[in-house]
Each structure stands twice: as structure tokens, then as C-alpha cells.
Amino acid sequence: xxxxxxxxxxxxxxxxxxxxxxxxxxxxxxxxxxxxxxxxxxxxxxxxxxxxxxxxxxxxxxxxxxxxxxxxxxxxxxxxxxxxxxxxxxxxxxxxxxxxxxxxxxxxxxxxxxxxxxxxxxxxxxxxxxxxxxxxxxxxxxxxxxxxxxxxxxxxxxxxxxxxxxxxxxxxxxxxxxxxxxxxxxxxxxxxxxxxxxxxxxxxxxxxxxxxxxxxxxxxxxxxxxxxxxxxxxxxxxxxxxxxxxxxxxxxxxxxxxxxxxxxxxxxxxxxxxxxxxxxxxxxxxxxxxxxxxxxxxxxxxxxxxxxxxxxxxxxxxxxxxxxxxxxxxxxxxxxxxxxxxxxxxxxxxxxxxxxxxxxxxxxxxxxxxxxxxxxxxxxxxxxxxxxxxxxxxxx
Numbered sequence: 001x002x003x004x005x006x007x008x009x010x011x012x013x014x015x016x017x018x019x020x021x022x023x024x025x026x027x028x029x030x031x032x033x034x035x036x037x038x039x040x041x042x043x044x045x046x047x048x049x050x051x052x053x054x055x056x057x058x059x060x061x062x063x064x065x066x067x068x069x070x071x072x073x074x075x076x077x078x079x080x081x082x083x084x085x086x087x088x089x090x091x092x093x094x095x096x097x098x099x100x101x102x103x104x105x106x107x108x109x110x111x112x113x114x115x116x117x118x119x120x121x122x123x124x125x126x127x128x129x130x131x132x133x134x135x136x137x138x139x140x141x142x143x144x145x146x147x148x149x150x151x152x153x154x155x156x157x158x159x160x161x162x163x164x165x166x167x168x169x170x171x172x173x174x175x176x177x178x179x180x181x182x183x184x185x186x187x188x189x190x191x192x193x194x195x196x197x198x199x200x201x202x203x204x205x206x207x208x209x210x211x212x213x214x215x216x217x218x219x220x221x222x223x224x225x226x227x228x229x230x231x232x233x234x235x236x237x238x239x240x241x242x243x244x245x246x247x248x249x250x251x252x253x254x255x256x257x258x259x260x261x262x263x264x265x266x267x268x269x270x271x272x273x274x275x276x277x278x279x280x281x282x283x284x285x286x287x288x289x290x291x292x293x294x295x296x297x298x299x300x301x302x303x304x305x306x307x308x309x310x311x312x313x314x315x316x317x318x319x320x321x322x323x324x325x326x327x328x329x330x331x332x333x334x335x336x337x338x339x340x341x342x343x344x345x346x347x348x349x350x351x352x353x354x355x356x357x358x359x360x361x362x363x364x365x366x367x368x369x370x371x372x373x374x375x376x377x378x379x380x381x382x383x384x385x386x387x388x389x390x391x392x393x394x395x396x
Contacts, residue, residue: 018074020053020066028056032070065130086172088131089124095163105250114155118143128167133177136160144184153187194334194363195219199323206321211313213275213282214295217241218328221269222335222349225306225328227260233283234290236276240268243350247303256302264352336361 018034030053037046053059053069060066068085086094092115100108122139123131143153157178164176195203200219204212217228226246235242246260260266271279279294288294293303306328318326336345336357346357 017067018070020063020070022056022066030054030056030059030066030069032066032073034070034074060126060130062130062132062135064132065127068127068130085127085129087124088126088128089120091128091163091167091172092120092124095159095166098166099162105248109250111155111159114152115159118148118152118156119160128164129173131164131177133180136178136181140181141184144187148187150187154183157181157183193330194337195326195330197338199321199326200334202321202323203317203326207317209282210295211317213278214309215331216272216275216278218331219334219338220272220275222332222339222345223269224261224265224332225309227265228328229293229295229303229306229309230257231294232290233288233292233294235294236271236279236283237268239271239273239276241271242268247306249305249307262350262352265350267350269348269350333361333363337363337365 018032020030020032023029023031031050032053033048033050035046036049037044051070051073053066053073059069096108096112103111119139122142123135126135140153140157143156161176161178161181164173164178167173168176200215204215207215214228217223217231221241223241223243224246226249227243230245230247231241232245235244243260244266245257246265248256248258251258282288283294295304296302297304297308310328314326314328318324332349336349339345339348340362342354342358342362345362346354349357349361351357351361
């Protein structure tokens with residue numbers, strides 16, 4: 001047996017895919033190399049083939065994109081049809097077309113905005129199999145550094161992972177580069193403040209009759225904006241408000257009036273006696289029929305839209321009261337904070353889990369926190385007199 005013939009029937013793996021180099025000074029190009037084996041007489045001779053693949057500007061600065069171009073070139077030279085590799089933008093369009101039926105209009109609008117402004121400008125033209133985990137993690141880190149909200153960064157991460165995993169499941173990609181990307185730690189803090197009691201009084205004193213009722217519904221009952229402006233006259237019951245409808249801001253026509261946010265959102269919330277009396281007086285004074293909207297829009301006969309109320313009414317009210325920007329979610333958070341009790345707040349806000357209420361809505365009140373710390377100190381160490389420290393006189 002000739003030892004030189006051993007293994008000749010096996011496929012060659014060493015540099016089998018070839019390699020690429022970047023050349024040029026002013027006009028940089030990618031050059032691809034690969035081995036070509038030819039028979040010369042009875043012997044096999046190896047020679048190196050090379051081909052200019054294109055400029056760095058056309059192909060991209062990453063080596064994986066150049067290797068992809070080299071593989072396509074070799075398939076063409078062998079008479080085959082190269083397998084088309086979609087770009088990240090095409091992969092996103094495909095993912096959106098498949099998943100959009102499960103998204104609400106608001107969610108789809110938010111995702112489209114996030115990808116259009118955050119993801120596609122950086123990765124859109126890149127071939128999907130040339131994307132690396134480092135690129136995706138760098139993108140998330142850059143979004144956090146640019147001051148993007150926690151929600152935007154989280155949406156980008158969640159749907160990048162889902163998009164690449166779907167491509168793997170459909171045999172478009174061999175593996176997902178987004179499998180191990182993580183959330184950056186330095187992300188702009190989410191606005192989770194509540195409205196102080198003094199600010200509420202200033203808003204209330206500056207408000208008209210309708211705005212006072214709306215403020216009290218938010219702060220005392222803890223309703224969502226979409227639920228508050230979907231209230232009808234017959235939703236007022238003895239000692240409670242019925243919640244069975246909500247506005248869908250992104251919808252038009254009959255779909256604008258829909259179901260509340262979750263299954264647990266259906267139900268009733270407690271209604272203070274004074275607010276109930278004021279609501280009934282409002283219904284009688286405005287001649288609102290049982291099925292009529294409590295807060296109708298000025299035109300069209302439909303309910304007042306939450307966004308319009310914030311821009312046209314609440315912003316003016318906050319300016320007249322001399323307070324900063326107030327949003328409606330902050331008023332709902334105020335209700336949970338001043339209710340104090342976790343289970344009571346969860347029931348009034350109709351959350352499915354008390355953890356949601358504790359994490360996002362219940363906030364510490366500084367004055368009460370100070371009072372309880374003082375009480376703890378007295379219980380542990382006894383009521384001692386506060387010793388006033390006086391400065392020593394300087395020697396002449």
C-alpha cells in the first residue's frame with residue numbers, strides 16, 4: 001500500500017472554505033483565496049486561486065460578510081445557484097408579516113417605530129448570516145448610551161432574539177447570533193414618580209368642574225386613561241364604577257371601543273361617596289343619557305381621547321397651577337402609593353399579580369418614611385434629647 005494514497009478519498013477540510021484579505025490603501029478591496037486541486041499526470045497538484053470580491057464599501061468592513069461573498073462566488077464558478085441570504089431588513093419584514101396577527105395595533109406601531117429608528121439604520125442592509133453576537137450586543141449598548149428608554153431597548157432585544165430564532169426554525173440560518181445578548185445595565189431610568197399631595201391640591205384648585213372630576217377618578221379610583229374616557233353614565237353604580245370597556249387609541253371606527261387591557265381588568269372599582277354624588281350631578285347637569293359618554297369629545301359625538309386630553313387640557317392645567325409636566329399614568333401611580341396597602345392597591349388597580357403593583361406602582365412617601373425611621377430609632381434606643389452641637393471658639 002502506498003501511504004501517499006491514504007485519505008485521498010476524504011473531503012478536504014483545511015482551508016476548505018477559503019480565506020479573505022483586505023488590500024489597498026486608498027481604495028480598499030476584499031480579495032478571496034481558495035485552493036484548487038488539479039490532476040497533472042498521475043499526481044494531484046494544489047494551486048491557489050484568488051479573485052477580487054469587491055470594495056470594502058460595497059461588501060462591508062466585517063470578515064464574515066466578505067467570506068459570504070467568497071462562498072457565493074465559488075458556487076457560481078462551480079455552476080450552481082447560490083442560496084439567497086436575506087438581509088436583516090428583509091428578515092424583519094418577514095418576521096413582522098408572520099407575527100403581526102398576534103399583536104395589537106399599538107404594539108405593532110411601537111415595534112415598527114423601535115426597529116425603524118433603532119435597529120434597521122445600523123443593521124438593515126447587513127446579510128443575516130453575517131450578523132454576529134458582538135454586533136447585536138454593541139447595538140443594545142449603543143441604544144442605552146444614547147439615552148433610549150428601557151422599554152425601547154427591551155423591545156429591540158426581545159424581538160431580535162425572536163426574529164433570528166424564527167429564521168433558525170425555518171432553516172434560513174444555521175444558528176442565532178442573538179441567543180446570548182443581554183440587557184445593558186446603564187439604561188435611562190424609567191419615570192416612576194407619583195404626584196405629591198400638595199401638587200394634587202394645586203391642580204385641583206386650578207381646575208374647572210369637568211377636570212376636577214377627571215382628576216378625582218384618576219387619583220381616587222386608579223383607572224387607566226383608556227378606561228376613564230370610556231366610562232358611560234350607566235357605569236356609575238352605588239358605591240362603585242363598572243369597568244367593561246376601554247379605548248383603543250390606534251384603532252379607527254367601531255374597533256376604537258374595545259375590551260379592557262386584560263381579563264382581570266374587567267370588574268368594579270370602589271367609588272367614594274362624594275365623587276359618586278358629584279358624578280351623578282354632572283350627568284344630570286349635562287343631560288347625559290344612560291349610554292352616553294361621561295366625557296364626550298367636542299366634535300364627532302365620540303368619547304374624549306386620552307392623548308388629546310393630555311395635550312389640550314392637562315398641559316394647560318399644569319401650567320396654570322405652576323407645576324411640572326403631569327402624565328396620566330403618574331396619577332394612577334399616585335392612587336396606588338397613597339392607598340399604601342399592597343392587596344388593596346392591587347384590587348383597586350385590578351392587576352393580576354401583587355408583584356406588578358409593588359414593582360411599578362407602590363412608591364415610598366418620604367414624609368412617612370422619615371416618621372417611621374424616627375419611630376424605629378425611639379423604639380430601639382429610647383427617647384433621648386437631641387444634643388445641639390456648637391462650634392468651638394477659635395483661639396486668638
